[in-house]
Amino acid sequence: MQQSFKDFRKAQGLKSIRNKEKEPITKEQEQKMFDFATQFVKPNKLKPESEVD
Numbered sequence: 001m002q003q004s005f006k007d008f009r010k011a012q013g014l015k016s017i018r019n020k021e022k023e024p025i026t027k028e029q030e031q032k033m034f035d036f037a038t039q040f041v042k043p044n045k046l047k048p049e050s051e052v053d
Helices: 007-014 027-037
Strands: none
Touching: none
16 A cells, blocks of 8 residues: 555545534434333333432
8 A cells, every 4th residue: 555544535535424513402302212212121210319329
C-alpha cells in the first residue's frame, strides 16, 4: 500500500455510516420503544429509597 487509509477511502468514495446528528426522541417514541422492549424483558419494579439496602 502506497497511500494512507484516509486517502484510500476518499478514492473509493466511502462515507461514514454513523449519523453524527441525532434527532431528539419524543416521549411518544420513547414509550413505543419501551413497550416494544417489554415484550422481551420485564423490568423490575423500583423499590422506594427507604427499602434499598
